[in-house]
Amino acid sequence: MDQETQFNMRWTQLLQACCGILLLTQTGYSRSAPEVSLSVREQRGAGVWIGSIGQKPPSGPVTSYQLLTTDERVRLDGQTGDLFTTGHAIDREAQCPAELQAGPCLLQLSALVNPDAEVINVRLVIEDINDNTPSFQVSNITLHLLEDVPVGTRLELDLHVSDLDTGSNGAVKYRLEGGAGFFSVEPMGPAPVVVVGRQLDRETQETHHMMLSAVDQGDPPLTGTVALLVQVMDVNDNCPAFPRASTHTISVPADTPIGTVLTRIHATDADLGPNTEVTYSFSPQVSQGDQALFHLDSRSGEITLSASFCSDSPTKHLLKIWASDLLSPCPPAVTNVTVSVLPVPGQEQVMDLKYIAKVHDQTLMLREDEPVGTTLAILEVRNPGAIRAQPSIQGDMPFVLKLHQGKYVLVTSDSLDFERQRQYDVLIVASDAKDASIQHKKLIHIQVEDMNDNAPQFHQSLFHVDIEENNQPGVFLMWLSATDADSQQNGQVLYSLGSDTPPTFSIDSGTGLLSVVSVLDRETKEYYNLTVLARDLGEPALESSATVAVRVLDQNDNSPAFLTSEFIFFIPENFPQFGNVGVINVSDADSGDNGLVKVRLLNVSSPFTMDNTLGILKCTAPVDRETQDRHELWIEARDQGRPVRSINARVTVFILDVNDNAPKVLLPITNHSCLTVLPSTVPGTTVARVLAVDEDAGLNSIIHYQVKPCGTVNTSPFVIDSASGNITLAHQLLAEHHKLHQLYVTVSDSGSPRPLQATVWVHLWINATAGPCRVSTLPPCMPDPYPVPQGTCAGRDPQESKNSQMVFILGLSMMLTSMVFLTAGICTFLLLGCRDRKTKIKTNCKETEIPLKLIEAYDMKDWPDVQ
Incomplete structure (x- = not known):
């Protein structure tokens, strides 16, 4: 431009x-x-x-x-x-x-x-359409509730849920998943209200992991989610309790030193924190003498000897002990401890014990991973003759005494497991040689120390979870939990994701809550395999892993897409009915019904239809280039998702010409038209013209003119130009030429595969006068398709011949003038058409004008009027 x-x-x-x-x-x-x-x-x-x-x-x-x-x-x-x-x-x-x-x-x-x-x-x-998902202000909610909260308690969450849509598209209902009857949510309201449905018990379940959803009322509904974690707080609702085997029997020598720890009792409380503190005391039924003889530690439960046994002291002492929780009105738990005092034999017996393993507060500290055969202590009997047989260990214990060089070695006979049993009271007994009722005893307290020998374990190795694409960032995905049989830091578990995990996901290291921190797009990636690691805090740390298979569910967030915004096809005008015009390429990145696309024509009156099975545009009716040389169609591709998405494109079908129209002779108008040629006409002069048109296009419309003989050999002095149809005098006229010459002219196009023809008779009368020429009959070689005008070519007087000459000159002048005007008109038309095309190109008009159709009505004049 x-x-x-x-x-x-x-x-x-x-x-x-x-x-x-x-x-x-x-x-x-x-x-x-x-x-x-x-x-x-x-x-x-x-x-x-x-x-x-x-x-x-x-x-x-x-x-x-x-x-x-x-x-x-x-x-x-x-x-x-x-x-x-x-x-x-x-x-x-x-x-x-x-x-x-x-x-x-x-x-x-x-x-x-x-x-x-x-x-x-x-x-x-x-x-409005439902194109906005309800969203919460936070990605997770944590509530702390006492376990004695009344059933029916309503907890209104200070939480705003926003949905930018209006009407039903923006009205939300609430839904709670994973409540297991303990919790429910009121479906309506400006803010979520959680209702306690069952009595909580921290000792049974300390945490409740749930999913709170806000679902709008659009079609289809959209859902926003947030993780809801209820942490049940402890109340002092459990009383102390002793194990079922609550009776303890111990035997101590009468010469046991003051301050010796005789035994330790232990009661448990299922509560937490200060609610688990237990206080031990003697029952009022215990005599004052026994309370003075034995000391009970109110905190640890240790019973120590606080005074020496007298010779007149009873050989058995029954101690009834209470375990009380001072913060609750529970009745105390009761256990009985029986202390048997062994008399001192006449011959002093001494069993000395020398510890080899680590000792703390007169207790052997033994790691659970110590190998079998580990030496714990050496027991030496100073007077072997004072005992009836070698010492032995009472009960089924993972320990054994081995005689080595006159001494007894206490060794482990089986593997220890802290998770199975944490402490042992090993009683070594030897019968007196003189009195079998007298037993010499040695009590050894052994505490098993926990080692990090158990890795955290998930309850399954593979988890499956689905989430819709276009999620809210930070949305809760699932909760993973691993258990560790070890204690203290050896049993504390931290969670992490594998190094190959994309930054789209994150996990809370303490709770195991897996969430999605960014928006997922199914068309970018549909499946994720995440490695979740559970690692304890032991030394060395142990870990295990599980796989989370995440499938991203499709939403209808992609419109169908055509291969191009405008399709152009070319078909011939003799195109068969229900023929394939061309392929309409359309795709949709979504899946399922969201990606199932159907194409339809918006022009309901067009002779075309879409075959969605094959994706092909078909022609359903005959097309004619001369009637309409192109068809402008609009097509719509619509998916089957909700909400429905669509796109439009334009299809232009150009109708190509076939040679289905024969040339039309415009001049002369009939087979009886006749012109007079003067004998003085100079050779090379154009005396007449045959004019024909063809409504086809291209080669099918290029016309050739030819004079063909009819009956006898053509001896006419006239020739016809094959391209223009101009008839000229070939040579000087002689006397024998002064007559009526009838030329049989064929007009042929250049069509393929077979050219079409039209014929016309050209009558030229060589006469000295320019009078009117009349033809009444045609040669017999061609049927007469035109009406025959009345008149003859002979019997004219000289005056009539002179008038004919004048008419011929006047007609020739008019013909030349008409040709000049016709040429000027054609040039003007071409210039205007060129200018119009340039203007259309400059104004970025997408319409393409192709002048393929000829004008049906021709306003032509016959030779007598033109020439």
């Missing part, structure tokens, strides 16, 4: 804009402009028809339309007044923010209607 043309176009646009603004101003002062109300759903694809602002019938002056309001989201057809969407989506939430919107969401437009220069206000109502 040259600079002058650009300047003219910009100047014209500026004038139109100024005129529109001036007219809009004048209209506003004079009267209110008419208003047209239209509506459109948000997020529609490009090319969707919204409505028409056309106000006038098609008759009368040509009406044009122009938007005065600049908005790239809509397009106005300047000829029809139809309003369409563009590639820039209309977003109701962006146009009308919720905090500023009180009524319907409007897009105000103004349009100028010519030629009356009328301004129309367009009130475009943007209708």
Whole structure:
């Protein structure tokens, strides 16, 4: 486009804009402009028809339309007044923010209607679709409830759920998953309300992991989720308890030193923290003498000898001990400890014990991973003759005494396991040699120390979880839990994700809550395999792993896409019915029904249809290039998802010519037309012309003229130009040429595979007079398709011949003049057509004008009128 043309176009646009603004101003002062109300759903694809602002019938002056309001989201057809969407989506939430919107969401437009220069206000109502998911302010919620909270307690969460849509699309209902009857949620309300449905018990279940969902009422409904964790807090609702075997029997020598720890009792409380503190005391039934003889530690439960046994002391002491929880009104738990005092034999027996293993507070500390055969202590009997047999260990114990060089070695006989049994009271007994009722005893306390010999374990190695794409960042995915049989830090578990895990996912190291921190897109990636590691805090740390298979579920978030925005096909006009015109390539990145696309024609009256099974455009009716040389179609691709998404494209089918029209002879009009040629005509002079046209195109319309003999050999002095149809005098006329010459002319096109023909008789009468020529009969070699005019070619007087000469000269002059005007008209037409095509190209018009159709009606004059 040259600079002058650009300047003219910009100047014209500026004038139109100024005129529109001036007219809009004048209209506003004079009267209110008419208003047209239209509506459109948000997020529609490009090319969707919204409505028409056309106000006038098609008759009368040509009406044009122009938007005065600049908005790239809509397009106005300047000829029809139809309003369409563009590639820039209309977003109701962006146009009308919720905090500023009180009524319907409007897009105000103004349009100028010519030629009356009328301004129309367009009130475009943007209708809402369910394209926004309810969202919570946080990614997870944690509640702390006492385990004695009453059933039916309502907990209103200080939580706002937002949905930018309106109406039913923005109204949410709440749903709770994983409550197991302990919790439920009220479905309606401005904020979620959680209701306690069953009595809680921290000792049975300390944490409750649930999923709180907000579901809008759109079609289809969209869901936002948040993880809800209820931490049950302890109350002092459990009483202390001794193990079932609550009776303890111990035997001590009468000469046991003061301060010796005789035994230790232990009661448990299922509560936590201060609620588990147990206080030990003697029952009031224990005598004052026994309370003075034995000391009970109220905190640890250790019973020590606080005084020496007297000779007159009883040999058995029954101690009833209470375990009480001072913070609760529970009755105390009771256990009995029987202490048997062994008399000192006449011959002093001494069993000395020497510890080899680590000792703490007179207790052997033994690691659970010590190998079998580990030496713990050495027992030496100073007077072997004082015992009846070698010492032995009472009960089934994982220990054994081995005699080595006159001494007894205490060694482990089986592997130890802290998780199975944490402490042992090993009693070594030897019977007195003189009195079998007297036993010499040695008590050894052994505490098993925990080692990190158990790795955390998940209850299954593979987990499956589904999540819809376009999720809210930070949404809860699932809760993973691993258990560790070890104690203290050896049993504390921390969670992490494998090094190959994408940053899209994260896990809480303490709780094992797996969440999605960014938006997932199924079309980018549909499946994720995450490695979750559970690692304890032992030394060395142990870990195990599980796999979480995440499947991203599809949403209908992709519109169908054509391979191109405009399809162009070419078919011949003899195209068979139900033939395949061409393939319409369309795809949809979604899956399932969301990606199932059907294509339909918007032009219901066209001779074409879509075969969605094959994706092919088919021709359903005959087409004729001479009637319509191309067909402009609009097609729509629509998926089957919810909400439905669609896109439009244009299809242009050009009809190619076939040679189905024979040439039409325009001049002469009939087979009886006749011209008079003077004998003085100079050789090379054009005396007549045969003119024919062909309604086909291309080679099928190129015409060739030829004179063919009919009956006898043609001896006519006239020849015809094969391209132009001009008949000229070939050589000087002689006397024998002064007669009527009848030429049989064939007009053939250049069509393929078979040219078509037309024929016409050309009658030339060589006569000195220019009088009118008449032909009444035709040679017998051709049937007469035209009516025969009356008259003859003979019997004329000289005056009539002279008049004929004048008529011939006048006709020849008129023919030449007509040819000049015809040539000028053709040139003008070609120049205007060229200029029109250039203008269309410069204005980026996508319509392509192909002049393939000939005019049916020809206004031609016969030879006598022309020549």
